[in-house]
Amino acid sequence: MLLLGDDMEKKKYEEIVAKHKPTETRGQNAFIAFVTGGIVGVIGQLLTEAYSSWFDISSKDAATFMLVTLIFLASLFTALGFFDKWVTFCKCGLIIPITGFAHSMTSAGIEYRKEGPIFGLGSNIFKLAGSVILYGVVSAWFFGLLRLLIMGG
């Protein structure tokens, strides 16, 4: 007790912390993410089918239209103020699809607009999405290289 802060005491403290740590409902979280992420996938597929039949375009072009639609909706719902509650509930079900990327940019944009177009919006809009873009580009380059070396392009 007098040797406050020594290593033994810190180790014992870790045990006390671990004892009182609540268990997270991981199984339930994964299930919700699986179902909601699946629903987003189904919506995306339906949109792709619909666009290609309505506008008579290739399914590749229709997929681009679908992505733009999902990005627009996620951004609009973020701006309307309820999408963060959906994300908190669905977790990775909405974070992993493109909706998560749109949500991270729009929320940062809303947050920093008070600091003006340059020092606020411009410098902060990629605050969360910046990592996704950087490592997305890096991994695209890396896998592109692998494909070239293994499959010859």
Place this chain on the structure above:
Amino acid sequence: MTFEYHNVFIEETSTVAGPYEAKGPLKKYFDKTFDNLYHGEKSWEMAEAKVLEESIDFVLKKAKKSKEDIDVIISGDLMNQITSSCYSSEKFNFPFLGIYSACATSVEGIILGSTLIDSGKVSNVIASTSSHNMSSEKQFRNPTEYGAPKPKTATFTATGGASILLTNENTGIKVESSTIGRILDYNQTDPLHMGSVMAPAAADTIYRHLHDMNRNPEYYDLILTGDLGLYGKEILIDFMKTEYGLDISNNYNDCGVMLYDLETQKEVLAGGSGPVCSALVNYSLVMEMLRKKKMKKVLLVATGALFSPTMVYQHENILSIAHAVSLEVIQ
């Protein structure tokens, strides 16, 4: 470091609380609550400053004092450069001391103010503090509209402003003694489990206070920590028993757990946090109990996680501190 005071008293306190706090069990004790987190301002930061300014106005009004009666204001908050404190105090023209010890700021203010009064150099001191859920989220975590999932151990920064007016005239409620905390490092790194970061600091300060004053935990009607939350509270009770051999379970509670109704307000997770969390509970409910003499001796232990996002990204531990002040009703 423990001091005893001889002529420091609490004249008045004031609390202005936000919408989430107004939904909690302490609503009737607050001087004012508001519904919109912007509170008529353009940004979260200015909203926080306005709330704090209102709490200073309230404490002056309730004590029937004018601006000229105040010798010094001691104020602190969570924002970088303690902006809320500076912008809220500007209009009053008080001599100003700015302080920071995260969520332990309220008691640090009381300790400094009481020491100034006890020295005989000043007569009336205001100590005030604030926090705002949205301005804190923006500064310490993610943009406020970003719906990042959080674990059950995370706490919820309280929104509000709170002020206390200390004086050298006998008002019946005495600031009896105080203990200045030490900065501790218990290898904690999780910014979403602040209760585990702060519990050792609370334990250290409570132990040293009781030891220096030669008291048992039972001496106090109530020992209150600032914002350990549901799990931090359990950790503290366990840690005090195993490490210090002190049982505080009978007369101990945590302001973070008291500020909200944890059953119905699920969004606050493990409870409230932020400098104003302990101040909102202490300056409303606890002061009311002291005034009505339902409690006579209370030990307020404000707990602060000295959390810097930069240091956490650099894989450094989160440090913690706790300051204690003992309040007594005198005949």
